[in-house]
Amino acid sequence: MKDNDCIFCKIVDGEIPSTVVYENDHVLAFEDLNPMMPTHVLIIPKNHYKNIIDDIPADEMANLMAAIKDVARIKGIDESGFRVIINTNDDACQTVHHVHVHVLGGAKMNEGNPSLDA
Ligand code: 5GP
Numbered sequence: 001m002k003d004n005d006c007i008f009c010k011i012v013d014g015e016i017p018s019t020v021v022y023e024n025d026h027v028l029a030f031e032d033l034n035p036m037m038p039t040h041v042l043i044i045p046k047n048h049y050k051n052i053i054d055d056i057p058a059d060e061m062a063n064l065m066a067a068i069k070d071v072a073r074i075k076g077i078d079e080s081g082f083r084v085i086i087n088t089n090d091d092a093c094q095t096v097h098h099v100h101v102h103v104l105g106g107a108k109m110n111e112g113n114p115s116l117d118a
């Protein structure tokens with residue numbers, strides 16, 4: 001399940017290089033190209049789904065969510081804290097239409113700020 005025009009599918013295939021943080025058979029986690037925080041990792045399913053409201057099988061969703069704690073531990077932000085964001089469609093400024101989880105941390109964030117601007 002790939003989309004030939006999708007940059008994140010190309011990252012999964014290795015056509016576009018990325019700095020991999022964590023990987024298993026189902027998901028890939030890599031450093032965001034333009035980090036908004038000291039830690040900014042994207043987690044994606046290896047299969048292509050447009051966003052979180054696409055028809056994502058429950059096991060794929062579970063694998064995506066389970067990877068959050070692995071990434072947080074690897075990056076050393078599991079105890080200090082982190083924020084998870086899944087931008088979906090226009091109002092949330094989703095720019096890459098392959099579902100992805102932003103894991104942001106490494107510094108104190110504003111309370112309740114829904115923006116990525118820390
Ligand atoms: P969105 O706005 O869709 O939630 O987030 C897309 C994210 O993908 C942005 O934070 C952007 O910096 C990141 N991004 C876009 N293109 C690339 C790329 O080619 N490589 C990496 N590592 N990140 C990318």
Ligand code: ZN
Nearest residue numbers: 006009048098
């Ligand atoms: Zn894709």
